[in-house]
Amino acid sequence: MTTGFRGDAALGSARRRLGRPGRFPRSFWLATLxxxxxxxxxxxxxxxHPPGVMFDEVYYANEAQDLLQHGVEWVPESGQAEYVVHPPLGKWMIAVGEQLFGYNSFxxxxxxxxVGVAAIVxxxxxxxxxxxxxxxxxxxxxxxxxxxxxxVLSRMALLDIFLMFWVVLAFYLLVLDREQRRARWLAVVESGxxxxxPRLGIPWYRIGWAVAIGLACGVKWSGLWYLLLFVAAAAVFDMGACRSAGVRHWFAASLVPVIGWGFAxxxxxxxxxxxxxxxxxxSDDGYFRHWYAATHNLPHDRFIDPLVNLIHYHDTAYAFHTTLDKPxxxxxxxxxxxxxGRPVAIYWDxxxxxxxxxxxxEVLLLGTPVLWWSFLPALATLTWLAIARRDGRAWLVLAAALAGIVPWFQSMPEHRTMFYFYAxxxxxxxxxxxxxxxxxxxxxPHARRRFAGSMIFGGYVLAVALCFAYFYPIYSATAIPYTAWLDRLWLGNRWA
Incomplete structure (x- = not known):
């Protein structure tokens, strides 16, 4: 039998490289709880609090209620479907809360x-x-x-928190998928x-993260960037596992499965x-639901028309997104x-x-400054560590961080209207x-350096916690003296 394996001497190396999935220790569960x-x-x-709608809740809270009543977004005044440019999943998720607790701010x-807390876990x-x-x-x-x-975003009915949830779920399943595939490769190697x-079985985690990232796109189309990134990451993981298993011509051997799985x-x-x-x-009332039949004077839809109509809907929505330049x-x-540089005032009284x-x-959509102002130096340091250590984990984290920001730069020449919460x-x-x-x-490794590192670690987390506590009143619409509010506007008019 041809195995493509380099010999028994490589078995120990394959075991070290591929490893086995670990189990969460009790300390992890306690920390998570x-x-x-x-x-x-x-x-x-x-x-x-605040009661009533804040900022874009005026759209999404109402559209969620429309979905419960009509199955599609609706304009009560005209009794017709509403034209919207975001997919419905995020609004369906908001609608679950409205169904359980009523059509109110809670x-x-x-x-x-x-979902915000679930994303943290x-x-x-x-x-x-x-x-x-x-x-x-x-x-x-x-x-x-x-x-x-x-x-702030996990306390209001906007779509971005739901997008983030599905992206984080997909990321976690991607990490599990990598572990599972490597463990199955190790089993193949050990069994000869x-x-x-190789018979690696059904990659359920891979199917799971593919579904999750598809659902992320079902909240907002910007989930597409993570779909492309995770497909590329899975390809790199599969090729790396094939190489670690000791296959001689690992690139050629893994190329066809990688391409096949990419399309899958x-x-x-x-x-x-x-x-x-x-x-x-x-629904028979959805916007553009019977567009083709109506524009071609047909008595009813053809078999393929629902998909044709949906594609037309997406074409017009894409045109809206790419030409959105209203100041x-x-x-x-x-x-x-x-x-x-420019947070968003969600509520002001x-x-x-x-x-x-x-x-x-006020409710000011502002990241905790100590945390956010550390991101750029952290990314620079992470890049250096990724190169110096040749650590795939660092590259994965770096790519995932940049995937949520860098693609938006391509919209700047068209002056597309964008907001901080897109990040x-x-x-x-x-x-x-x-x-x-x-x-x-x-x-x-050095004891003194480790002590200094521990002090920096603890001091940094404490500084973030204190900074969050300081800004909490303007995250939660707590009534405070006007002078206290002004004290929290560290960048002056840019924050007001």
Missing amino acids: LIGGIALALRLVNLA GWRIMAVL LLMAAAWRLFRSTLLAAAAGLLVALDGMHF GDTLR ILGIALFAYINVWWGWFL HRYQSWPWQWLLL PGVSCSADRCTA LPAEPFLVLAVVYVLGALLGA
């Missing part, structure tokens, strides 16, 4: 809380899988829990199986995405996001009462970049 509980408690406190915000699990450290996993979860942008045509993942993701439009398919006072450019003569209450899907990976650098400081 504690940090998840903290994140949940922070987000549930006074969730219904009802349309509660699902954002739950998933990120901790992914961090442990990557770093095999409960301390680093806990740091990742705590930093996201204490981030102002994540906090055919490494040129795209197909699975597309299938998942199309299925989020089920309400539109089942907005809180718009910002991608180069400003990591600098906190200068007429509240407090202990001072003049008071105000939310990148935020978990930016935090992982910080955690990776902190881990490198902790891992210093």
Whole structure:
């Protein structure tokens, strides 16, 4: 039998390279319970305040209710379907809260809380899988829990928190997929199986993350960048596993399976995405639902027309997105996001009462400054470590962080209207970049350097926590004196 394996001498090397999946220790579960509980408690406190809709809740909270009543977005005044340019999944998720708790501010915000906390837990699990450290996993979860942008968006009915959830879920399943495939390769090697045509079984985690990233696109199309990145990452992982297994011509041997799986993942993701439009398919009233028949004077749809109509819908929505240039006072450019150059005022009430003569209450969509201003140096350091250590984990985190920001630069020449909260899907990976650098400081072999690294690690996390506490009043619409509000506008008019 031809195996393509280099010989028994490589077996030990294959075992070291491929390894086996680890199991979460008890300390991880305790840390997850504690940090998840903290994140949940922070987000549930006074969730219904401010009452009524804030910012774009005026769209998504109402559209979620429309989905419950009509299956599609609706204009009550005209009794017709509404033309919208975002897929429906995020609004369906908001609608679950409205169905359970009513059409009120708590009802349309509660699902954002739950998926926001779930994303923190998933990120901790992914961090442990990557770093095999409960301390680093806990740091990742705590930093996201204490981030102002994540906090604000996980307390309101906007789509971005749901997009981030599906992206983080897909990332975690991608990490599990890598572990599973490598473990199965190791089993083939140890059993003396055919490494040129290995039987690796059904990659359920791969199917899972393909579905998850398709659902991310079903919230917002910007999930497409993560689909492309994760397909490329899976290809690199598969080729790396083939090489680690000791296959002589590993590139040629893995090329066809990699290409095949690439197309399969795209197909699975597309299938998942199309299925989020089920309400539109089942409705006779959806916008453009019978476009082809109506424009060609046909009495009814042909068999293929529902997909033709959906493609036409997407064509017009794409044209809208690529020509959206209406000025907005809180718009910002991608180069400003990591600098906190232009946060978004979500809510503002200068007429509240407090202990001072003049008071105000605001919800400002602003990342915790100590955390966000550390992202750029962390990315620079991560790049250096990725090169110096030749560490695939560093490259994966770096690519995932950049995938949520860099693609937006291509829209700048057209002056497309963009907002700071578009960076939310990148935020978990930016935090992982910080955690990776902190881990490198902790891992210093010299005792004095390790002590210094521990001080930097603890001091940094404490500084983020204190900074979050300081800005908490303007994250949560707490009534404070006007002078106290002004003190928190560190960049002056850029934040006001």
